[in-house]
Amino acid sequence: HIANGKFAFGAATPFDAEMAALAVGIRKAVDSAGPHITELHIFVDNKSAARAILAAGEGPSQMISILASKTARTFLKRSPHHKIFIRWCPSHCGIVQNKFVNQGTRDALELPQPDFVSYSVARQHLTVRALHRWRVLLEDPSYRGEHNLARIQDLRKCTSSVKQNLFFNRIGKSTTDFARIARFLSGHFPHGEFRHRFNLDGSRNCACGHPFETRDHILYDCPLWIRSRSLQRPRELSRAFRAVLILDDEDEQTRSGHPSFKQIYQFLKQNPMVATFEWADLLQKAADDQRQGGGPSYSQALVEAHTTIKV
Numbered sequence: 001h002i003a004n005g006k007f008a009f010g011a012a013t014p015f016d017a018e019m020a021a022l023a024v025g026i027r028k029a030v031d032s033a034g035p036h037i038t039e040l041h042i043f044v045d046n047k048s049a050a051r052a053i054l055a056a057g058e059g060p061s062q063m064i065s066i067l068a069s070k071t072a073r074t075f076l077k078r079s080p081h082h083k084i085f086i087r088w089c090p091s092h093c094g095i096v097q098n099k100f101v102n103q104g105t106r107d108a109l110e111l112p113q114p115d116f117v118s119y120s121v122a123r124q125h126l127t128v129r130a131l132h133r134w135r136v137l138l139e140d141p142s143y144r145g146e147h148n149l150a151r152i153q154d155l156r157k158c159t160s161s162v163k164q165n166l167f168f169n170r171i172g173k174s175t176t177d178f179a180r181i182a183r184f185l186s187g188h189f190p191h192g193e194f195r196h197r198f199n200l201d202g203s204r205n206c207a208c209g210h211p212f213e214t215r216d217h218i219l220y221d222c223p224l225w226i227r228s229r230s231l232q233r234p235r236e237l238s239r240a241f242r243a244v245l246i247l248d249d250e251d252e253q254t255r256s257g258h259p260s261f262k263q264i265y266q267f268l269k270q271n272p273m274v275a276t277f278e279w280a281d282l283l284q285k286a287a288d289d290q291r292q293g294g295g296p297s298y299s300q301a302l303v304e305a306h307t308t309i310k311v
Helices: 014-032 047-052 062-076 096-108 119-138 166-171 175-186 192-197 215-221 239-247 261-270 277-292 298-305
Strands: 039-044 083-088
Touching (some): 014 062, 014 119, 062 083, 166 175, 166 261, 277 298
8 A cells, every 4th residue: 555644633523533533544545546546436435424425515514514515626626537436345354454443543542642522523522511400400399390281201202313312203393393392391382271371362262262261271171072981080199108109209290190202292283273472363263253144154164164062
């Protein structure tokens, strides 16, 4: 081989290190390529780095990718016949060159490290610290709020990983669904109880005729919405029984039959208009049409179409 080398890179993720090594390798190859060299073949055992090194796209090590692309462009501009191939090769399967490079990586760890922290590592550290702080605050009922419908054991399952996060596992990547479930769990959506609590204009009664529209009424009782039979009001626990649960370190919400996140999300999926501003606007329009008279209106028909009974 023409040359080999190793260098210290500071605090970085394996992906950052792969990208940095690729960028340096491309620069060395371009600098040493004589006029008779028209093709460069770059081998790497990290598929993600192979895809990203010349993409110059958003994400970790973007600047490294931009610099590598700039270097590659100087080679490609020499003629239309000049080409660069980024090739993936499997690791840990007996390839001699892989073993040589891996040994160089281990040797580089013994070098004096620069005072450098990559964006990915800094973000990981901040995420871990923020999540730890949030978990401490989560145990405080005053932080969660008395109107929070989410069970404490469901909230404890929240992680920074999309794959392991309970909410993302159920909701996916829909920002609309996530905002809707967050509004319903916190009680911050347009309904009678919310308007009364914050002294806002608008009706306090439910469209079904109930004199005061609460979140519990919507979730458990309102005949306008469909719900599974398993969705029942939580049982009232005696003060003595609550004391026993505290001593045994058991969760009061679970023992009282408090609805799970899965049950609440299923209810919202079964009733797409619940906890939406569209539903509040539609009810207002239907009420205005009814006051004006003239028979059934389009808005009133939509209200009927989105509920289980005629209103």
